[in-house]
Structure formats: C-alpha cells, structure tokens
Amino acid sequence: MPIATETLKDLAKEGLWSRNPALVGLLGLCPLLAVSTNLINGIVMGCVSTMVLTLSAGLISLLKERIAAEVRLPLFMLVLASMVTLADLAMEALIPDLHDIIGLFIPLIVTNCVILGRIEAFAYRQPIRLAMIDSLLMGTGFTWVIALLGALREMLGNGTLLTQADRVFGKMANAWEIHIMDHYPGFLVALQPAGAFILLGLILALRNAIHARLSARTAPKEYEMVRER
C-alpha cells in the first residue's frame, strides 16, 4: 500500500521543522551540545544517530505485535544498545580517525531521548515503512540542527569550516578546509559547553521568531476566530 503524499509531507514538516526533536522537543541535548564542536563532528554524529534510529525503529515496528507492553521500554533499550554497539564498531573500522575524537560519545546515543521517544511514540504504533520514514526525517531534523550548531561553533571558535574533513573523506578533503579570515584570534567560549548553550539558545530564538511569522502568515483566519470568542 503506497503511503499518501500528504502523510509524507506532514511527517517531513514535523520532523524537520514544526516538531523538530532538537529545537522543539529539546531532546538529545547531551550529544547535541557535547559533539557539536565542529561541522564534521556534528554531521557524523547526526548521521550515526539517524542510522541507529531508523534501523531500530524498523526492527521495533516489525516486532511490535510480539512485544509485551509491560517490558517494552527495556526491550527498546536492548535493540537500541545492539544497534549502537554495531554502529560504534562500524565507525571504528571505517572512519578510525574520527572515531578517536567522537567515539566516546557514540555509546551515549543509547541515551538520546530523541531515539527512545520516537520509537515509543511512533515506531511502536505504526507500520514499518512509515516508522522508518518518520525516523529518517526526525533524524534529519536532529542532524541539521547539530550540523548548524557545529558550523557556528567552528566558525566562531576557530574561524574555520570543515576541519577534520580528511578524517572522514581521506586526504583529498584536506583542501576543503575553509579559513573564514586570516589570523583569526579564536573565541574559546564558543567551543566550550557554555558557548554551545548560548548558541543553541540563539538558534532556538531565531527558529521561534521565524515560526511565529510563518504561522501568522499562513493562518490569519484562525487567529481572528479565536479573537471573536
């Protein structure tokens, strides 16, 4: 049975914007703040989390009728932990240099509430394809936020973009590194947890401002109706 385009659109809108797990749910703050020290770290962390989420959601959705409701959370954790361990092993084998840097945070993906939350609220109750698409979109929503935060922190803190790209893409990526400005003095706070919180706050504020403007434009009638009452 094909999935209706409307459903897809709704899922995409929710995952990427209106119910973005990082910006609206404020979930998964630990990896979001800890790993987003540069763009590449952010992208990789986002992608690995998305992969883990999608695979686990598929598996849970497949088995949902057989899972005893009273132990579903521990069972989710078991599936998640296996997936995360596999992802950790795969990263160590495929991108060992980057694994040296963010490898310690990979096991923490298990504790990312975006993942557990999405599995409990969606995958556990929906057919497999829908569950996986939703996970992919929610994961992408998380990824763009962590990548944006990483890019901002890297630019402010180091004055560069795409450092360490060679750790993922090999030697050819050495040339990708962009220096925004020569002799940038560096801004240490941006690289530290405090800077991460401040920048995330600014991103949140910007997102809310845009969202308010957008919803005021698309739904003026509803607002009027509310006022009449």
Next chain:
Amino acid sequence: MNREWIIRQLSSVDRYLKTLRPAGQMLLFATFGSSLVAIGALLLGPTLKAHQNQRLITALQGLMREATLETGDLGEAQILTPLSSRQHMILYPIRQQGEVMAWLVDTTTDEGYNGNIRLALLAQPDRSVIGVHVISHRETPGIGDFIERSRSAWIRIFEHRQLDATSTSNWAIRKDGGTFDQRTGATVTSRAMVKAVREALESLPDPK
C-alpha cells in the same frame, strides 16, 4: 480440598506463567542483540586489529621522535606470559646496531573504569620511562579521558620515572601512598594507569 481451592491454585500458576512471558522475551531480545553484535565484531575484527596496530606504530614513532631515538625494527616481538591475570603484554626490543636501546611494551589493563585501556610504553633498558601513549580506551568522556595525550599532559608524569629496587613503593597514586598524582574524580583510571605502567616495567628483562 475443594474445587474452589484448586481453581485458585491454578489461576495463581497461570499468573506466574504470565509474569514469565516478559522475562522470556527479554532473554530472547538480549540473545538476539548480542548475536548481532557478535556477528558484527567477527566481520569487522581484522580491520579493527589492523587499525589498532597502525595506532601502536604511530604512537611509537611519536614517542621515539620525542626521545630523539631512531626508529628501529619492530619485527622482533617477544611475547611474555602475563604477570597478572587477564593481562596481555607484548615486548618489542628496539635495537640500534644490535644493542637494545629501548623497549616498547604494548599492554592492556582491564582495571580502568570502563573496559580495556591499551597503552604503549617506551622505556630505557634500565626501566626508566621515555614516554607513555594511550592507544585505546573507553573511559568516561570529560572525566576519564585525561589519559589521552591530546586532551591533557597528565600522562607525561611518567616520563623519566624509573622503577628500581628503592623506588618500587613509590609506584602508586598518592591516595595509595605512592608519588603519582591522581586525577580528582578519576581515581580508578589513574590507579589503573600507574599499575599498568609499573607492571609493564616489571616485565622488562633485568637490567645488566
């Protein structure tokens, strides 16, 4: 012994069986999950091993450059029996013109806070440390990862320290009466590191 009593007993058995179902399910999922991980580890094992060895060689080259030693031949490996249980240790003599100039010890301890810490130690034949480098570990991020060279200079406290008959009792963290500074909040990690280095030094052949 009437019928009611029997029914009551049967229904309680049924209740017990019902509580067993989730337990069985957890067992099943745990088995399934660990099999997945085991298969993954088997498939990726050789690649992981190659990476780790590469890291050992990189660590050694770094240590030798710091000590201004020429890179020797790593081919001649001497596998010793472990000193304490479940400890794996490989000794590599580093020769210059046939003379052993230094020893590289590749050792792993499981006494850290979380999983194995694998480290490379470069030492003079008289059991004084040239340098220590952590190859892999899974200590807590932000607390136990100070043992990495890239994060903290703590690991340099081993440099130039010697293990001989008079200094054996010094080879412990201050908390245990030794002379090595532990990291506050990471006593277990510090203790494991000092012990691992001491045991690696003890495993070297007696100095002439």
